[in-house]
Amino acid sequence: MVRPFSVDMLRQRLGVAKFFLNGDEKEGVITVRPKLKPYFKHVTSSENGIIRVKMERTSLEINDPEGKVMAFIDYLDGERTLEEIAQKCQMSTEDAWNGVQMLNQYNMLEALDQEPMGLTEREQLRYKNNLTYFSHYETLEESKYVFQQRLKNSKVAVLGLGSGSVIxxxxxxxxxxxxxGVDFDRVELNNLNRQFFYTEDDVGELKTQATKRRLEKLNSDIQVEVHEKEIDSAAFLIDILDGVDFVVNAIDSPPVQGTRFVNAACLHHRIPAIHIAIGNTIGFFYRVTPFVNGCTDCRLLETIRNDASALDRMRRRVDGTLPKVDFGNPGFAPNVATLTALVASEVCKQLTGYHKGQQQAFTIWDVHSFQLHGKDFPRLPECPSCGSARAQQSVEPCSLAEIVDIVEGMHAR
Ligand SMILES: [Zn+2]
Structure with missing residues (x-):
């Protein structure tokens, strides 16, 4: 991944009045003191005029017949300015700058600012391994501490505390x-086969209360707020989601409409969300970035537009003739654990930006082959929730009868 590198950002960070890349313009002082990450010092070797940088999944090879590049890399010790390095290596400052940019694109350089931001000593200790992990993704502009600080500053709503409790x-x-956390259910014995955040002692207790107690035991440095109620409208969520940075939707009832309520409330506040569901052969989750990619209703329209039997089921749901059949819940511990971990990983990426996350909005995880498949679903102009023809007057999603009408209109065109 090649990161955009902003000279302005660097200038701002360093407080340098002017920053010149062109050797002919000798104004200002270049005070950048780049440092190669210790890990890369360890995996970089030079032999027969070729430098090899062995990384976990790739390796870099750089031609270096005169040994100048290796000398350049050796001088990246955090002690020397770019100008001093350029002088030592008999290269122009611009060349040195280009070299630094190149290494920075491969996340090979430490951030210039290694202050722990607003993290307490206890947090630095608690998240020591997070910080080690993030250090592999830090760049000159963003330190590992920035990523952890972003997590600390984040407010995430988890709707549905079944598999959501694990997330x-x-x-x-x-x-x-x-x-x-939002839920209305109580912990049942049959939840414990997969919702391992709960114990037998919690059976019979409200999931919200059990989750709050356990989260506070797990991490007393964070805040936990819970709401006991079934999500039966978008309006119910409006106040709860005010100021929230990200929503994880793991509710399973009411079917179809529950997720549409969440979607409508998230669109109202323009909060990105991940919606998650698990079956017996696949689990999936999809990310909605409001008014950028397709939303829950876009997906619903797309599904029933292209699947006659899904449209038929929707029609019967609308006219009340769809029989209510309870197939039970196929939630199985390893499947729930894997899918929830994937979702947590994706949420972390979206909150911190240490990685851009899944390229495609819709991720399907195959329970048996363990493979992930990605696909996109577009934002549809016909969408009543995020499309250009959406009704502005109500926060609630339109009725399912209207969804059927829209699809029939799309078929008629
Ligand atoms: Zn939409």
Whole structure:
């Protein structure tokens, strides 16, 4: 991944009045003191005029017949300015700058600012391994501490505390500063086959209360807020989601409409969300970035437009003739654990920006082959929730009858 590198950002960070890349313009002082990450010092070798940098999944090869590049890399010790390095290596400052940019694109350089930001000593200790992990993704402009600080400053709502309780646990361990949980159910014995954040002692207790107690035990540095109620409208969520940075939707009822309520509330506040579901052969989650990619209703329209049997089921749901059949819940511990961990990983990427995350918005995980498949679903102009023809007057999603009408209109064109 090649990161955009902003000279302005660097200038701002260093407080340098002017920053010149062109050797002919000798104004200002270049005070950047780049440092190669210790890990890369360890994996970089030079032989027969070729430098090899062995990384986990790739390796870099750089032709270096005169040994100048290796000398350049050796001088990246955090002690010397770019100008001093350029002089030592008998190269122009511009060449040295280009070299630094190139190494920075491969995340090979430490951030210039190694201050622990607003992290307490206890947090630095608690998240020591997070920081080690993030250090592999830091660049000159963004340190590992910035990523952890972003988690600390984040407010995430987890809706549905069944498999959502496991996601909430991942987020609390990572250091997400505030977690808001919503559910109306009580812990049942049959939840314990997969919702391992609960114990037998919790059976019969409200999931919200059990989750709050356990999250606070898991991480007393974070804030936990819970709301006991079934999500039966978008309006119910409006106040709860105010100021939230990210929503994880793991509710399973009411079917179809529940997720549409969440979608409508997230669109109202323009909060990105991940919606998650698990079956017996696949699990999936999809990310909605409001008004950028497709939303839950876009997906619903796309699905029933292209699947006659899905449209038929929707029609029967609307006219009340779809029989209510309870197939039970196929939630199985390893499947729930894997899918929730994937979602937590994606949420972390979206909150911190240490990585841009899944390229495609919709991710399907195959329970048996363990493979991930990605696909996109577009934002549809016909969407009543995020499309150009959406109704502005109500925060609630339109009725399912209207969804059917829209699809029939799309078929008629
Ligand atoms: Zn939409």
């Amino acid at each position: 909430a646990a991942w987020l609390a361990s990572m250091g997400v500063g505030k977690i808001i």
